[in-house]
Amino acid sequence: MSGYRFILIHGTFARNADWTKPASSFCTWLQKALPNSAVSFKEFKWSGWNSHKARWRAALELRSLLTRLDPDDAQTVLICHSYGGMVALLALADFESRSKVSSLICLATPFLAFERRNLSALTWFAAVSITAIVWTIPVLGTLMFSRDVVGAFGSWGNAAIPIILGVLTTCGAFIIVSKALMNRICDMLEGRAHAIQYYLPVIFTEPRITVVHAQHDEARILLTSTTAASNAPYAFCTLIFAVTFVAQLIGGIFATSEWIWHAQNIMQAGLLVAFGLFLSLVLSGLQFIILSPLLLLPTFLRSHPGALGFEGFFTNLLFKIKAASFPVGFTNLSAIVCRRKASWVWSGGIQLNHSMVYQDESVVREIAESLATEHSESSGHAAGI
DSSP: OOEEEEEEEOOTTOTTOGGGSTTSHHHHHHHHHOTTSEEEEEEEOOOOOSSHHHHHHHHHHHHHHHHTSOOSSOEEEEEEETTHHHHHHHHTTSHHHHHTOSEEEEESOOEEEEEEOOOHHHHHHHHHHHHHHHTHHHHHHHHHHHHHHHHHHSSTTTTHHHHHHHHHHHHHHHHHHHHHHHHHHHHHHHHHHHHHHTTSOOOOSSSEEEEEEETTOHHHHHHHHHHHHHHHHHHHHHHHHHHHHHHHHHHHHHHTHHHHHTOSSHHHHHHHHHHHHHHHHHHHHHHHHHHGGGGGHHHHHHTSTTSOOOOOHHHHHHEEEEEESSOTTOOSEEEEEEOOOOOSEETTEEOOGGGGGGSOHHHHHHHHHHHHHHHHHHHHHHHHO
8 A cells, every 4th residue: 555644834924734634624635535545644833923044944844854764665745835935945946855745735724936036227237326425525636637637738728638638537437436336236137136046946847746726816916016016116226327317317418508518628528528517427426325115115125024035135136026926937736726715704714715725625635646746657657657
């Protein structure tokens, strides 16, 4: 007789979830649906707190549990509810842990997908803004140098070459410094991204993942709204910075237009134009610093107790995170839909569609059928080998 070892993993804020108890209706139904199999149940408890750190710590504990399992004929099946599914995915990023599990069943799990943001424009704005603010003293020094050179040579015409060389040197140094700073920022962000990716799920083909959907899932609706709100600042930040940057450039020219108009010659006018452009860069830099707290908004929204639980600033900055119905990138999947809907109010309090997935016996029967089908497929594959 083949057997199953079920490890039941609760979701967020549900450390004492009744459905994970071996005597629960869920476990009774599952045992009833597998009459020809020896079945055992084990609760896996974790903090249940809605943060990525809490889920990662739980994943490490789950890995430890899996590696300590006795090597017998029983197939290990993880059944997870809600963010318990993300705990399992994080745990199964480890190959040794993955090899101990024959199937993963996720009940109403909001699968978090991670996509690197294109921050090249924001990085450019940051580098140019910081350099412009720091470069104020060299630019003012160039203007004073030009005035002293004109005084020494007696006229603008005689001082043309030294002034042009001074301006070109200042501009060239500005470009080199801002480029170096931008590369430094990019390297720092890339290093952060690689470090963060270590703590994110990886794509695998085995074991198979069975996804059980809840109709009108309140958690998925909430997280979808949260992701839209938290990603909005990044969608508009580049546009805002670009518009304000162009506006400051135009404003800088107009601010110095009267000086330019009364310039003694073309060289003086050109020098004033350059100064006006630089003044606009400084103002843009200050505006960038003033508006940069907008980049903190996603961290606040995503770390809220009812949201995605990603509290790290760099994670929210570098990755566009969204909740998906299926684990993104995975191919070995099957799906079950829970058609039972919540009655909203019952004797014990508020009832949610998000919880119906483990309160519906028909779903449990479909899970058992899926496991039996998967077992027969794997047995047939092994016999063929």
